[in-house]
Amino acid sequence: MVKAMARSEPADRLRELVAQVPDPEIPVLTIADLGVLRRVEVSDDGRVEVEITPTYSGCPAMDTIRADIVDRLAAAGYPDVEVRVVLSPAWTTDWMTEEGKHKLREYGIAPPGPRPSGRVMVRLSVKCPRCGSPDTREASRFGSTACKALYACDSCLEPFDHFKAI
Template identity: 50%
Template sequence: MTALRPARTAAEVRALVEALPDPELPMIGLGDLGVIRSVAPAADGVLEVEITPTYLGCPALPVIVSAVRDVLAASGHPGGRVRQVLSPAWTPERITAAGREKLAAHGIAPPVPVPAGGPVAVGLARVPCPHCGSRATRPHSPFGPARCQSVLRCTACQELFPHLGAL
């Protein structure tokens, strides 16, 4: 007979859930992408994971929810819940510095953060090229490898690259 292992704490579950790779951007975990909002017991005592998708109608959401449920079950919380929180909406500021570096290392330009208290950019802010760093970039296609991405072209090095849009 095997001894039952005690259920993992909310902090331990959070670390496991944050490490799950995003299905469309597997180089970055859900934590670095800023999708995991909270992991805590709900009022009824059931462990609940709150997620905020980067894109309303994200086609990867069922895969994310399933992976989080698997972590909950494997962590001793088979009745754990996953709840989508849409307000406030996900913003690019939720991507961690490590997440931005991982995206850039894979040739994906993360959204340009808006400085706190700074002016709101009107029109397309020049997104730095992940290949050469130039800001001489322009839109190439509104459709990228995933629904939350567009394609930009760097006029300095002539490379095309996906841009994770601020949705």
């Protein structure tokens, strides 16, 4: 059970609470790890405003994330919550934390590399998150979700998702 917080508690404490909401599609990641959590503010009357940005505009996890944020804040004594989805600027894998990328790798999903900036970058390989081999190939442009591609490792013969750099 979450302990109720005083109404004078600063927004950064509530941000810490909201930041721990897990991603419903990749439960080892939080919305902070993903960079989905944008802003948390508390008004003088105790109303909490939260802004989140989906990993892509059609992300089906947003409704679940919104409900989880509202539930978490209500349990902490903040029943008046508005969660807004902000589409601009668009989310990018650059917003993911290094800890989040490490969690992905440990979970068996190859994390995204750096996003191309102006130049066309050719990714020579994606390291297998299971055995570390660069001897992998893309099996399908789309994996278990639209933000991931399905890869196969030719060394350990295991399939794995690769989080696309966008």
